[in-house]
Amino acid sequence: MALIVQKFGGSSVANAERVFNVAEIITNTFKQGNDVVVVLSAQGDTTDDLIEKANEINPKPSKREMDMLLSTGEQISIALMAMAIEKLGFPVVSLTGWQVGMKTDSTYGNARIKKVEPERIQSELGTGKIVLVAGFQGINKYDDITTLGRGGSDTSAVALAVALKADLCQIYTDVDGIYTADPRVVKDAKKLEEITYDEMLELASLGAQVMHNRSVEMAKRYSVHLEVLSSFTRNPGTKIKEVPQMEKMHVSGVASDKRTARISLIGLEDVPGIAFKIFSVLAQKKINVDIILQSIGRGNTKDISFTVADNSLNAAVEMLNANRDIIGFKDITVNDRICKLSIVGAGMVNNAGVAAKMFEALSNASVNIQMISTSEIKISVLIDRDDEERALKAVHAMFFNN
Amino acid sequence: MALIVQKFGGSSVANAERVFNVAEIITNTFKQGNDVVVVLSAQGDTTDDLIEKANEINPKPSKREMDMLLSTGEQISIALMAMAIEKLGFPVVSLTGWQVGMKTDSTYGNARIKKVEPERIQSELGTGKIVLVAGFQGINKYDDITTLGRGGSDTSAVALAVALKADLCQIYTDVDGIYTADPRVVKDAKKLEEITYDEMLELASLGAQVMHNRSVEMAKRYSVHLEVLSSFTRNPGTKIKEVPQMEKMHVSGVASDKRTARISLIGLEDVPGIAFKIFSVLAQKKINVDIILQSIGRGNTKDISFTVADNSLNAAVEMLNANRDIIGFKDITVNDRICKLSIVGAGMVNNAGVAAKMFEALSNASVNIQMISTSEIKISVLIDRDDEERALKAVHAMFFNN
Numbered sequence: 001m002a003l004i005v006q007k008f009g010g011s012s013v014a015n016a017e018r019v020f021n022v023a024e025i026i027t028n029t030f031k032q033g034n035d036v037v038v039v040l041s042a043q044g045d046t047t048d049d050l051i052e053k054a055n056e057i058n059p060k061p062s063k064r065e066m067d068m069l070l071s072t073g074e075q076i077s078i079a080l081m082a083m084a085i086e087k088l089g090f091p092v093v094s095l096t097g098w099q100v101g102m103k104t105d106s107t108y109g110n111a112r113i114k115k116v117e118p119e120r121i122q123s124e125l126g127t128g129k130i131v132l133v134a135g136f137q138g139i140n141k142y143d144d145i146t147t148l149g150r151g152g153s154d155t156s157a158v159a160l161a162v163a164l165k166a167d168l169c170q171i172y173t174d175v176d177g178i179y180t181a182d183p184r185v186v187k188d189a190k191k192l193e194e195i196t197y198d199e200m201l202e203l204a205s206l207g208a209q210v211m212h213n214r215s216v217e218m219a220k221r222y223s224v225h226l227e228v229l230s231s232f233t234r235n236p237g238t239k240i241k242e243v244p245q246m247e248k249m250h251v252s253g254v255a256s257d258k259r260t261a262r263i264s265l266i267g268l269e270d271v272p273g274i275a276f277k278i279f280s281v282l283a284q285k286k287i288n289v290d291i292i293l294q295s296i297g298r299g300n301t302k303d304i305s306f307t308v309a310d311n312s313l314n315a316a317v318e319m320l321n322a323n324r325d326i327i328g329f330k331d332i333t334v335n336d337r338i339c340k341l342s343i344v345g346a347g348m349v350n351n352a353g354v355a356a357k358m359f360e361a362l363s364n365a366s367v368n369i370q371m372i373s374t375s376e377i378k379i380s381v382l383i384d385r386d387d388e389e390r391a392l393k394a395v396h397a398m399f400f401n402n
Numbered sequence: 403m404a405l406i407v408q409k410f411g412g413s414s415v416a417n418a419e420r421v422f423n424v425a426e427i428i429t430n431t432f433k434q435g436n437d438v439v440v441v442l443s444a445q446g447d448t449t450d451d452l453i454e455k456a457n458e459i460n461p462k463p464s465k466r467e468m469d470m471l472l473s474t475g476e477q478i479s480i481a482l483m484a485m486a487i488e489k490l491g492f493p494v495v496s497l498t499g500w501q502v503g504m505k506t507d508s509t510y511g512n513a514r515i516k517k518v519e520p521e522r523i524q525s526e527l528g529t530g531k532i533v534l535v536a537g538f539q540g541i542n543k544y545d546d547i548t549t550l551g552r553g554g555s556d557t558s559a560v561a562l563a564v565a566l567k568a569d570l571c572q573i574y575t576d577v578d579g580i581y582t583a584d585p586r587v588v589k590d591a592k593k594l595e596e597i598t599y600d601e602m603l604e605l606a607s608l609g610a611q612v613m614h615n616r617s618v619e620m621a622k623r624y625s626v627h628l629e630v631l632s633s634f635t636r637n638p639g640t641k642i643k644e645v646p647q648m649e650k651m652h653v654s655g656v657a658s659d660k661r662t663a664r665i666s667l668i669g670l671e672d673v674p675g676i677a678f679k680i681f682s683v684l685a686q687k688k689i690n691v692d693i694i695l696q697s698i699g700r701g702n703t704k705d706i707s708f709t710v711a712d713n714s715l716n717a718a719v720e721m722l723n724a725n726r727d728i729i730g731f732k733d734i735t736v737n738d739r740i741c742k743l744s745i746v747g748a749g750m751v752n753n754a755g756v757a758a759k760m761f762e763a764l765s766n767a768s769v770n771i772q773m774i775s776t777s778e779i780k781i782s783v784l785i786d787r788d789d790e791e792r793a794l795k796a797v798h799a800m801f802f803n804n
Contacts, residue, residue, distance in 0.1 A: 016458045050478070056418045058485035065488065068496050069481035072474035076452070079471035083456055083463035094470050098500070099545055120545070143501055143522070 002167035003125075004029055007039040007135065007157035011174050012231040013077055014044030016084075022231055023084040025172070026130060030090060035125045037164060039135040039157040040081055042073025063108035067137075067147045071097065074134035074153070081132050092130040095120065097137035098145065102156065104138035110149035111138055113156075116163035133160060151212020158215045162222040169224050170237075171211055176230035177238035178203065178210060181254040181396040185389055190400060192252060194239040199252045200226075202344040202378045216240070251345035251354065251399045256392050258339050258385060260290065261313040262370070264305040265320065267330025274327070278304060281323045287312045291340070291373040291382060301330075305371060307382065310336055338370065339388040342380040343395060355379050357398055365394035404569035405527075406431055409441040409537065409559035413576050414633040415479055416446030418486075424633055425486040427574070428532060432492060437527045439566060441537040441559040442483055444475025465510035469539075469549045473499065476536035476555070483534050494532040497522065499539035500547065504558065506540035512551035513540055515558075518565035535562060553614020560617045564624040571626050572639070573613055578632035579640035580605060580612060583656040583798040587791055592802060594654060596641040601654045602628075604746040604780045618642070653747035653756065653801045658794050660741050660787060662692065663715040664772070666707040667722065669732025676729070680706060683725045689714045693742070693775040693784060703732075707773060709784065712738055740772065741790040744782040745797060757781050763800035769793045 006029065008022050030036045050069050054061055061069075078094035085092040101117025124131045135153030138146045148155050154171060161169035178200065181189040195203075197220035204213045210228055219226050219240065229237025268274050279289060292306040308316050313336060320332060348354050358379055362369060367390060371382040383391055408431065410424050432438045452471050456463055463471075480496035487494040503519025526533045537555030540548045550557050556573055563571035580602065583591040597605075599622035606615045612630055621628050621642065631639025670676050681691060689710055697705040710718050715738060722734060750756050760781055764771060769792060773784040785793055 016455075019459060053418075053478075053482060054485055057421060057482055058489040061485035062488055065481045065484040065496060068484070068498075069478060072477050072481075075474050075477075076455075076471060079467045079474075080455060080459055082467040082470070083460035086464055086467065087460040094467060096470075096547075145498075 001033045003035040005037045005161040005166045005169045008172045010041040019084045037131045040077040041153040046073040067108045071137040071145045078132040078134050094132040096134045098139040102138035104146045106140040111146035113159045118163040154215035158218045161224045170227045172231040176235045180400050186396045192238045200240045254396045256341045259310045260307045261310045261336040264333045265329040267301045270302045287316050293371045337385045339385045344378050361394045361398035367391045403435045405437040407439045407563040407568045407571045410574045412443040421486045439533045442479040443555040448475040469510045473539040473547045480534040480536050496534040498536045500541035504540035506548045508542040513548035515561045520565040556617035560620045563626045572629045574633040578637045588798045594640045602642045656798045658743045661712050662709045663712045663738040666735045667731040669703045672704045695773045739787045741787045746780050763796045767796035
C-alpha cells in the first residue's frame with residue numbers, strides 16, 4: 001500500500017464522460033489498496049469563460065479579485081468529481097486550497113507555495129476516504145485566495161506529494177509520456193520509460209509542454225517520484241526520477257521550440273560593459289534572454305545576437321531603441337522566422353561525439369545552423385523555421401534509429 | 403454617516419449591464435459617506451446551471467459536495483462586482499462566507515447561522531473599503547462550506563446587519579416594495595411606506611414572495627431595520643420595523659397563494675387523539691400543515707380537512723394511505739384547484755369588523771369560501787382557484803379604495 005498523488009488537467013475532466021473516465025482511474029488506484037490524493041484543474045474552458053466574464057466588466061481587474069473569480073473553476077471540478085466517485089460507491093471528500101492549508105505568498109495571480117499543512121488531508125485519509133484537492137489555488141497570510149499561475153495545478157500536486165511524503169506523484173495529461181521527439185512530427189518517436197529531473201527540465205523549457213518547469217524543479221528539490229501518463233489510455237507513462245545512466249552516451253530526446261525570435265545588435269563598441277548595458281536594459285522590462293552569441297571583435301566593433309521569447313520581441317526592440325545612445329549600436333536586426341532545436345541527455349557532457357553527430361545529421365539534411373548553445377545536458381541550435389521538421393526528423397533518426 | 407448592509411438578488415446581477423447598475427447603487431451609497439457592506443446572490447441562472455451539471459453526473463450527490471459546488475456561484479458574483487466597482491474607481495474587497503466568519507451548523511444544504519465573526523469586515527471597513535460578501539454560504543465547525551437553503555442570501559444580509567450593528571439592511575429585489583396586493587393583478591394596489599415585522603411575516607408566508615420568513619424573523623428578533631426596494635428603479639421602498647399603528651383599523655395588504663392543496667379525511671372515529679395521529683404521521687415526512695378545519699362530530703364520525711404546500715401533496719396522500727389502518731378514515735379526498743386569500747394587518751385583532759368586511763366583499767363578488775383561518779394579524783380564506791383574481795380585486799377594493 002502506497003500513498004499516491006494524482007493530478008488531472010482540465011482536458012481530462014472537460015465533460016461528464018471524461019469525469020467518469022478519471023473517476024475510474026482514481027477508484028482503481030484506491031481499490032488496489034492505495035491512499036489516493038487527487039489534484040484537479042478547472043474543467044476544459046471554464047477558466048477562459050471566467051476570464052471572458054471578467055473582461056466584459058473590467059479589462060484590468062485587480063489580481064486579488066481575479067484570483068477570487070478563477071479559483072471557483074477548480075472548486076467546481078472537485079465537487080463534480082466527488083459526486084462521480086460517490087456514484088461509483090466509494091468514500092470521497094473534496095477540499096479547496098484553503099481547506100488543505102496550501103499557504104502561499106501574496107503574489108496574486110502567480111503565488112508561490114510557502115508550506116502545506118497536511119493535517120486535514122491526513123485525517124480524511126485516516127477515515128478511508130479518497131481526497132480531492134482543488135489545484136492552482138492557495139491562501140495567503142491575510143486569509144485571501146491566491147492562484148499559482150502557469151503550471152499551477154502541477155505545482156499543487158508536487159507540493160502535496162512533498163507534504164504528505166507520497167510514494168508517487170502521477171501527472172495525467174493528454175499525452176501518455178515523454179517521447180524522444182514530438183510524436184506528431186516524428187512518427188517513429190519512442191516513449192521513454194524514465195528520465196531524470198534535469199532532462200525533464202530541459203525538455204520542458206524547450207517546448208515539450210508536458211509539465212511546467214516549476215513543478216519539476218520542486219520535485220527534483222524534494223526527490224518526489226513523478227510519472228507522466230495519459231488519462232485517455234491505460235498505458236504506463238514516463239517516470240521522472242534521479243537515475244541517470246552515466247555509463248553510456250544517453251540522449252533522451254529531441255525537442256524544437258518555435259516561440260523564439262532573434263535580435264542582433266550590429267556595430268557595438270568593443271569595450272567592456274556593453275553586454276551588461278544591453279541585458280540590464282532588458283531586465284528592467286523582465287525580458288528573459290535565452291541563447292547569446294557574441295562575435296569576435298573586428299577592428300573596434302563587435303556584434304551581439306540573442307534570442308528572446310517571441311511574445312517579448314516587440315517590447316525588447318522598443319526598449320533597445322529607446323536606449324540606443326546608452327548602448328551605442330549602429331543597427332538592430334530581427335529574425336522571428338527561427339526555431340530552436342535541441343537534444344537533451346544526462347550523459348552528454350562526457351561525450352564529445354554527441355555534438356558532432358547532431359551537426360552531421362543537420363549537415364546531411366542541408367540545414368544551416370545560425371547559432372549554437374550548449375549546457376551540461378543539452379545542445380541547442382538555432383535554425384530557420386522552415387527547416388524545423390526536416391531537422392527534427394534527421395536528428396531524431398541519427399540518435400534513435402537502429 | 404451610517405453602516406448600511408445591502409443585499410442584491412440573482413436577477414439584479416444577472417449580466418454585465420445589471421452588475422454596473424448595482425455597482426452604481428452601491429457606490430452612490432458609499433459616496434454619501436456611509437460604510438457599505440453588500441451581500442450578493444449568484445448571477446441569474448448560475449445556480450440552476452450548476453445543479454444541472456451535478457445532475458448529469460449524479461442525481462443524488464451528497465449535500466456536502468452540492469454545497470461545495472453551489473457556493474461557487476456567489477463567489478463568482480462578488481468577484482465580478484468587485485471588478486465593476488474597481489472600474490468605477492472605488493476601493494473594494496470581496497469576501498466569501500468563510501472569510502467573514504459566517505459560522506453555521508452542519509446541515510448541508512439548509513444550514514442555520516450560529517454566529518458571525520465581524521472582525522475581518524470591520525477591519526476592511528476601517529481601511530475605507532466597500533465590502534462585498536458572498537451570500538447563501540457559511541462554514542461549519544469542520545471548516546467545510548455550507549449553504550443556507552431557501553432565502554439564504556436574505557438571511558446572510560440580516561445576520562451581517564446584526565453582527566455589525568448596522569443602521570439599516572436594504573433588500574434589493576425586482577419589486578420596489580411591499581404592496582397592498584400583487585400589483586400585477588390589482589392595478590390600483592398601493593405601495594406601503596412601512597410595515598411591521600409580523601405583517602411582513604404573514605405576507606411572506608402568504609405568497610408575497612419578497613423576502614423569506616427566516617430572514618424577517620431574524621430581523622424581528624434583533625430589531626434590524628429592513629427596507630425592501632428595487633434595484634431597477636431609484637424609488638424609495640417599504641421599511642419594515644416595529645412601529646405598529648395600533649389606533650386605527652389597519653389592513654396592510656391582501657395576498658393570495660396558489661401553491662397550496664387541500665386534503666380531507668372523511669369518516670374518522672370521533673375519539674380523542676385522531677388529530678395527533680394524522681399530523682404526527684405527516685411530521686415524520688416533514689410535511690407542514692397550514693390551515694386545519696375539523697368538522698363537528700355527526701353521530702360517531704367526523705371529518706378533518708387541512709392544507710399542505712402543493713409540492714407536498716403526493717407525499718402526504720401516500721403517507722396517509724399507508725397509515726390508513728392506524729388513523730382509521732373511510733375516505734380521502736383531495737383538491738389542488740384552490741387558493742388561499744389573506745388580509746394582513748397589525749390592528750386587526752381589535753376590530754371585529756374587519757372579518758365581516760372581507761366576507762362581505764367576497765359575498766358581493768359571489769366567491770364561495772371553503773375554509774377560514776384567523777390569527778392575531780391575519781384572516782385567510784380558502785377559495786376556488788378560478789375565483790382568485792376576482793376575489794383579490796374585490797377584497798382589495800373594499801379595504802383600499804375610497
